[in-house]
Amino acid sequence: MSPSSQRFLWSISFRTTAAEVPFLEACLDPMCESVSSFGDEDGGPWRVEGIAVDEPDRARLQAALNAAFPDGDAPAPVIDLIPPRDWVKENIFEFPPLTVGRFFIRGSHFDGPTPGGQIPLYLDAGTAFGSGEHGSTAGCLTCIGDLARKLRPARVLDMGCGSGILGIAAAKLWNVPVVATDIDAEAARVTALNAAQNDVGHLVTAVAGAGYSAPIVRQAAPYDLIVENILARPIRRLSCDLAQHLAPGGVCVLSGLVVRDAQLVITAHRRQGLRLVRHMTINGWRTLVMAKPR
Ligand SMILES: C[S@@+](CC[C@H](N)C(=O)[O-])C[C@H]1O[C@@H](n2cnc3c(N)ncnc32)[C@H](O)[C@@H]1O
Numbered sequence: 506m507s508p509s510s511q512r513f514l515w516s517i518s519f520r521t522t523a524a525e526v527p528f529l530e531a532c533l534d535p536m537c538e539s540v541s542s543f544g545d546e547d548g549g550p551w552r553v554e555g556i557a558v559d560e561p562d563r564a565r566l567q568a569a570l571n572a573a574f575p576d577g578d579a580p581a582p583v584i585d586l587i588p589p590r591d592w593v594k595e596n597i598f599e600f601p602p603l604t605v606g607r608f609f610i611r612g613s614h615f616d617g618p619t620p621g622g623q624i625p626l627y628l629d630a631g632t633a634f635g636s637g638e639h640g641s642t643a644g645c646l647t648c649i650g651d652l653a654r655k656l657r658p659a660r661v662l663d664m665g666c667g668s669g670i671l672g673i674a675a676a677k678l679w680n681v682p683v684v685a686t687d688i689d690a691e692a693a694r695v696t697a698l699n700a701a702q703n704d705v706g707h708l709v710t711a712v713a714g715a716g717y718s719a720p721i722v723r724q725a726a727p728y729d730l731i732v733e734n735i736l737a738r739p740i741r742r743l744s745c746d747l748a749q750h751l752a753p754g755g756v757c758v759l760s761g762l763v764v765r766d767a768q769l770v771i772t773a774h775r776r777q778g779l780r781l782v783r784h785m786t787i788n789g790w791r792t793l794v795m796a797k798p799r
Pocket residue numbers: 506507633634635636637641642645664665666667668669670671686687688689692714715716717734735736739761
């Protein structure tokens with residue numbers, strides 16, 4: 506989900522008990538892009554929160570609650586509009602250089618050297634997600650860096666590119682063409698700028714489009730590496746497209762999922778013939794590496 510300065514999001518939250526958490530998660534799941542639960546295993550109150558892109562349909566939510574709590578004792582939802590944040594202003598001064606696996610992520614305000622052996626990624630805080638700090642981005646970067654030991658991809662796809670950080674990392678690591686795509690046109694624009702800033706503008710083609718819909722995404726297939734850091738639900742929805750666009754022997758790196766959602770994502774991709782070869786977790790965000798047989 507892009508923290509673009511234009512985007513409003515909706516929060517649906519409940520204060521509840523541990524026993525009610527799975528029921529509320531099931532109610533929120535069909536209408537939210539992400540659902541998170543926070544609480545204490547030893548008792549005490551829990552908070553379940555769903556984040557939705559569109560204004561929640563209150564009648565539909567109430568019907569789901571009535572079905573899940575037939576005795577009429579469902580907790581009351583609190584629905585809030587989350588105001589857009591000025592991401593640039595909040596982050597430009599708080600973005601110290603960061604080492605993630607083989608990559609050294611540095612803003613233009615940093616004038617120190619890049620540590621020996623690291624690949625510099627020049628990225629400023631901007632209107633698209635992907636500074637490297639988030640556990641899902643860090644997981645993907647680490648896995649991409651490690652894959653370089655045995656993978657020599659000829660073509661790479663960065664699905665849900667945000668700032669373009671993962672596609673740019675791949676272009677710099679392997680010096681190969683990368684298609685980067687995002688449902689958010691602003692992310693595609695930022696990716697093109699960041700690719701140019703990293704001297705890989707000639708390698709990275711950035712286009713806007715939902716999933717695999719952009720013509721260039723289909724024309725450049727099959728890919729030897731697809732990175733998809735979105736969210737569990739869209740990743741599952743895209744599993745069939747991913748398998749079709751991945752070359753035999755190709756690898757995908759999937760992230761944007763919390764540990765609890767990993768099994769569903771793995772199952773969706775196993776159904777498409779892929780097998781799990783690695784997983785790692787950073788700050789509760791799980792990254793999966795799955796391979797397509799030759
Ligand atoms: C978590 S950000 C990841 C950004 C960057 N790749 C990274 O690893 O930091 C997810 C990105 O996926 C995009 N996105 C969400 N749903 C999508 C879809 N169905 N197709 C393409 N992009 C999508 C969002 O706009 C957002 O930029």
